[in-house]
Amino acid sequence: MKIFILAHTHSDKDLCAKLSNQISADGAIWIGEKCDFDFFGVEDLIHVDSNNSIKSGRRLSDHFDEQVVIVGLDDGFTGEILASFSVSAYEPVVWGCHGFDYCKDDSDIVLQKYGFGGKVLYTSKISSGCVQFNSKAIDSSAREAKNPSVVSLDGQDSVSFEILESVESSDENKDVTSADVVVSGGRGIQGPEGFESLKKLAGKLDAAVGASRAVVDMGWIDYSHQIGQTGKSVSPKLYVAFGISGAVQHRAGIQNSSVIVAINTDRNAPIFDICDYGIVADWKEVLEKWVSV
Amino acid sequence: MKILVLAKQVPATTDLTFGKNGIVNRESVPKTVNPDDESAVELAIQIAESVSGEVVLATMGPESASEMLSELGAMGCASCCHIFDDSLNGADLVATANVFAALAKKVNAGMVICGASAADGKGGLLPSAIASLLGWDCLNQVSSVEDFSSEPIVVFNYQGKKTKAKVKNPSVLSVYKTVAEPRIPDVMAVLSAPQPEKLAISDLDINQKALEFDQRCEVVNVENVKKERKNKIWEGIESFSDFHAELKKEGF
Ligand SMILES: Cc1cc2nc3c(=O)[nH]c(=O)nc-3n(C[C@H](O)[C@H](O)[C@H](O)COP(=O)(O)OP(=O)(O)OC[C@H]3O[C@@H](n4cnc5c(N)ncnc54)[C@H](O)[C@@H]3O)c2cc1C
Numbered sequence: 001m002k003i004f005i006l007a008h009t010h011s012d013k014d015l016c017a018k019l020s021n022q023i024s025a026d027g028a029i030w031i032g033e034k035c036d037f038d039f040f041g042v043e044d045l046i047h048v049d050s051n052n053s054i055k056s057g058r059r060l061s062d063h064f065d066e067q068v069v070i071v072g073l074d075d076g077f078t079g080e081i082l083a084s085f086s087v088s089a090y091e092p093v094v095w096g097c098h099g100f101d102y103c104k105d106d107s108d109i110v111l112q113k114y115g116f117g118g119k120v121l122y123t124s125k126i127s128s129g130c131v132q133f134n135s136k137a138i139d140s141s142a143r144e145a146k147n148p149s150v151v152s153l154d155g156q157d158s159v160s161f162e163i164l165e166s167v168e169s170s171d172e173n174k175d176v177t178s179a180d181v182v183v184s185g186g187r188g189i190q191g192p193e194g195f196e197s198l199k200k201l202a203g204k205l206d207a208a209v210g211a212s213r214a215v216v217d218m219g220w221i222d223y224s225h226q227i228g229q230t231g232k233s234v235s236p237k238l239y240v241a242f243g244i245s246g247a248v249q250h251r252a253g254i255q256n257s258s259v260i261v262a263i264n265t266d267r268n269a270p271i272f273d274i275c276d277y278g279i280v281a282d283w284k285e286v287l288e289k290w291v292s293v
Numbered sequence: 294m295k296i297l298v299l300a301k302q303v304p305a306t307t308d309l310t311f312g313k314n315g316i317v318n319r320e321s322v323p324k325t326v327n328p329d330d331e332s333a334v335e336l337a338i339q340i341a342e343s344v345s346g347e348v349v350l351a352t353m354g355p356e357s358a359s360e361m362l363s364e365l366g367a368m369g370c371a372s373c374c375h376i377f378d379d380s381l382n383g384a385d386l387v388a389t390a391n392v393f394a395a396l397a398k399k400v401n402a403g404m405v406i407c408g409a410s411a412a413d414g415k416g417g418l419l420p421s422a423i424a425s426l427l428g429w430d431c432l433n434q435v436s437s438v439e440d441f442s443s444e445p446i447v448v449f450n451y452q453g454k455k456t457k458a459k460v461k462n463p464s465v466l467s468v469y470k471t472v473a474e475p476r477i478p479d480v481m482a483v484l485s486a487p488q489p490e491k492l493a494i495s496d497l498d499i500n501q502k503a504l505e506f507d508q509r510c511e512v513v514n515v516e517n518v519k520k521e522r523k524n525k526i527w528e529g530i531e532s533f534s535d536f537h538a539e540l541k542k543e544g545f
């Protein structure tokens with residue numbers, strides 16, 4: 001069984017170099033335009049010059065006649081390629097993994113991932129298939145660069161949909177799932193304008209802005225910011241909750257955060273039960289002081 | 294055009310227990326419709342209304358999922374399929390995608406719409422897997438729709454960027470709940486809602502290999518995690534500097 005790291009034109013090459021080292025990749029797969037492939041630090045590379053995730057997954061399935069484990073990062077395009085490979089090759093796909101190890105006894109891969117917002121830890125074993133690795137769990141140094149020998153698969157697949165334009169997303173729409181710091185607001189911030197103030201602190205801390213479902217439902221901020229059971233699960237180094245009560249459904253999305261900070265006027269709010277640091281005070285006063293220090 | 298729309302019942306609580314191979318014990322917990330899915334149904338109905346098409350609503354799940362089909366079906370679906378088969382308990386991505394792809398073929402769907410991800414799994418991979426099996430393209434994480442025609446204009450996530458595109462069918466769309474506000478059916482609609490039709494695996498044309506999910510991945514352990522928190526709490530804005538000093542010590 002061989003281990004391949006999979007990446008594409010929009011993947012972060014630095015992260016790929018580290019992941020390649022962490023999983024001791026035997027080879028690499030690159031989807032998209034040709035570039036310098038030395039950063040993977042592997043000897044063999046498969047290149048599919050395509051911008052169609054679904055067809056790329058199928059091409060890879062046609063290509064491999066040996067057992068492989070393909071490991072990619074946790075972005076959507078990678079997920080699409082792995083999903084397509086998985087169903088074409090009848091192979092499993094395990095997403096959101098933070099642990100990847102060999103099992104010496106039977107040369108399987110042992111994977112670890114959290115489920116249900118960090119409430120449960122799954123350990124599973126695969127002998128071949130796909131893995132989507134949580135980019136936050138990459139803690140290796142980069143692999144030494146090496147020029148691989150390249151096999152090109154027939155690509156150039158077009159997409160059926162007609163692309164009209166790219167819709168600019170500003171920095172304030174930084175993705176909550178990949179940010180190291182998330183500053184969130186709930187009903188306690190009293191209105192959509194509260195998010196303008198939160199964005200100032202987010203700018204200072206280089207943070208993404210999150211939200212509770214209550215405020216998303218009221219239209220104070222876009223759904224893409226919602227955190228919790230029916231929103232996104234986050235695992236930042238620092239999670240700051242302003243005016244969020246900490247309902248169980250919200251907590252389900254934040255339990256993998258390294259440090260949780262709560263700001264709330266109600267000492268009995270459940271968010272204080274699961275925080276590392278908390279301050280019982282008005283959100284605006286805390287925010288203003290924090291921005292000005 | 295027939296539009297197949299998929300919906301899932303998810304636990305309404307995070308207080309769950311797990312059985313063999315880490316499968317959630319679903320029967321005993323309160324359930325709700327996955328929020329993205331209600332909007333997926335609304336979008337499908339609006340497109341069907343504008344192209345004189347019809348919506349086939351489907352789910353795969355335990356007995357209780359039929360109630361959800363009746364509720365959502367009343368929004369304006371032409372028919373509802375409940376794929377209910379004990380052998381699918383614990384089905385993985387490959388098995389589930391094969392079931393829905395087979396159903397899409399059986400009903401002769403020209404479009405499949407589903408929620409962007411399920412609240413209890415969050416993988417978000419099923420739509421792409423179904424598209425791959427059907428040989429179609431997939432537009433994932435659609436956040437808005439401009440034109441509810443047979444070729445809708447959508448904003449979706451393409452290679453990490455929000456992108457506006459015109460859909461060419463057949464296609465699979467996975468949507469966020471922001472695409473459309475689900476309608477509330479009136480009494481007449483509820484009374485005339487289609488009865489869910491039960492389908493078993495044997496009613497669908499599926500490769501046996503797709504159903505061998507026990508052999509693909511073995512869950513060797515499921516552990517409840519309890520993270521210890523420091524729980525240091527200050528009262529009053531006057532303690533802000535102590536609070537902030539502690540965060541600084543942590544490196545923030
Ligand atoms: C099936 C289901 C799924 C759900 N999924 C999610 C989900 O994914 N994410 C989610 O967040 N919720 C979810 N919910 C909703 C959840 O149950 C709560 O209703 C929601 O999280 C509450 O949001 P909130 O904390 O902003 O509001 P509230 O519960 O109203 O809390 C507001 C808090 O602000 C505090 N406050 C008020 N004024 C101030 C002030 N001046 N300064 C500081 N603090 C102040 C209050 O003391 C209070 O604690 C779900 C519910 C269900 C049933």
